[in-house]
Amino acid sequence: MEKTDLAVGDSTSLEIIFSTRHYNTRISKRPRITTNEGPPDKNVSIHATVIQRPDSAYPIIVKPYKLDISQFGERVRDRMRFTISNVSDKEVSLALVADLPRYAKIELPRKIGAGQSASGEISLLEEVLKQSFEKSFTIEIDGDAKTRFTVPVKRTVKEPTAGRAGAQGKTSGSE
Amino acid sequence: MTLFKTCKPNRLVGVMNKPVLATVIAAAVVLLASAVLAAPLMDIPEKEFDFGFVPQNSEVSHVFWIFNRGDDTLIIEKVVPG
Numbered sequence: 153m154e155k156t157d158l159a160v161g162d163s164t165s166l167e168i169i170f171s172t173r174h175y176n177t178r179i180s181k182r183p184r185i186t187t188n189e190g191p192p193d194k195n196v197s198i199h200a201t202v203i204q205r206p207d208s209a210y211p212i213i214v215k216p217y218k219l220d221i222s223q224f225g226e227r228v229r230d231r232m233r234f235t236i237s238n239v240s241d242k243e244v245s246l247a248l249v250a251d252l253p254r255y256a257k258i259e260l261p262r263k264i265g266a267g268q269s270a271s272g273e274i275s276l277l278e279e280v281l282k283q284s285f286e287k288s289f290t291i292e293i294d295g296d297a298k299t300r301f302t303v304p305v306k307r308t309v310k311e312p313t314a315g316r317a318g319a320q321g322k323t324s325g326s327e
Numbered sequence: 328m329t330l331f332k333t334c335k336p337n338r339l340v341g342v343m344n345k346p347v348l349a350t351v352i353a354a355a356v357v358l359l360a361s362a363v364l365a366a367p368l369m370d371i372p373e374k375e376f377d378f379g380f381v382p383q384n385s386e387v388s389h390v391f392w393i394f395n396r397g398d399d400t401l402i403i404e405k406v407v408p409g
Contacts, residue, residue, distance in 0.1 A: 153403065154388070154399045156402060156404075157401070157402050157403075158367075158393070158394075158395040158398055158401040158402075159395065159400055160395060160398055160399065161394075161395065161396075162394075162395050162399065162401075163393060163394045163395070164390055164392075164393050164403075165387070165390045165391070165392055165393070165404075166390070166391045166392075166393055166406065167388050167389070167390050167391075168376075168388060168389055168390075168391065169386060169388045170378070170381075170386070170387050170388065170389075171385075171386050172381050172382065172383055172384060172385050172386070172387070173383070173384065174383060174384065175383065176383065181353045181408065181409045182409035183390075183406055183407060183409045184392075184406070184407045184409060185369070185403060185405075185406050186329050186403075186405045186406075186407070187367065187369050187401055187402060187403050187404060188367060188400075188401065188402040188404065189366070189367055189368065189369055189397075192368060194371065195374070195409065196371060196374050196375065196376075196391045197374065197376070197377070198375075198376050198377075198378065198389060198407075199376070199378065200377070200378040200379070200380075200381045200387070201347070201378075201379060201380050201381065202381050203380050203382060203383065204380070204383050206380070206382040209380055211380065217382045218385055232347040249346045250376070250389060250390075263344045267388060279333075279365055281375070286386045286388070286389055287387075287388055288378075288381075288386075288387035288389075290378060290383075290389075292379075292381065297377060298377075298379075299379065300377060300378065300379025300380065301379050301380050302378040302379055302380065303385050304381075304382065304385040304387055305387060316378075
């Protein structure tokens with residue numbers, strides 16, 4: 153949460169993180185929010201259908217089903233392409249219902265024909281290139297809230313040159 | 328020799344005529360009442376989110392927006408996972 157005290161007319165965002173672990177079913181969670189309004193507390197709800205085999209989902213399959221845009225070297229890694237396959241027998245339309253406005257720009261094909269595949273791309277914003285994070289975006293099929301797919305996005309940043317630079321610093325310091 | 332003259336007790340009432348005094352009292356009551364009755368009001372336009380299909384062993388997240396539509400500061404004291 154960005155802030156806990158909201159002046160009159162002010163707003164804040166509350167990020168709910170859900171770890172799917174080894175669940176293999178429909179899961180609902182209702183985090184409880186306590187404020188100085190007094191009782192009763194208020195809730196937000198999240199729902200997810202955790203699947204063991206995303207490669208056999210229907211009507212679309214996203215590959216890879218988790219996007220790992222980690223960077224372990226000096227070479228900047230700021231984008232990744234992914235494939236969406238329509239495994240149904242009719243054309244599907246795709247829409248982003250939850251994206252990553254502060255982290256990345258996501259491009260999706262608007263429609264994919266029956267049995268066809270198309271590419272999408274995620275491009276990280278410059279201001280988050282040095283950050284490690286785990287987020288996600290959600291695709292809705294044919295405007296149906298019951299047919300959604302959430303794609304986890306992970307980025308880990310490790311700079312291998314830090315150790316070498318430290319060693320060099322010691323050397324130069326002893327001279 | 329007298330340095331200070333005592334005021335007559337009804338002098339204030341004499342200066343302010345009755346309608347003005349009533350208006351001042353009413354305004355004070357309204358101000359006091361609004362201060363006492365001011366309250367925060369939490370508004371969460373989107374209270375529910377469905378991720379749909381999510382792969383096992385992954386972490387997903389969603390951002391909910393919270394607004395204070397009341398007339399006093401809203402303090403979010405705690406959020407307990409459900």
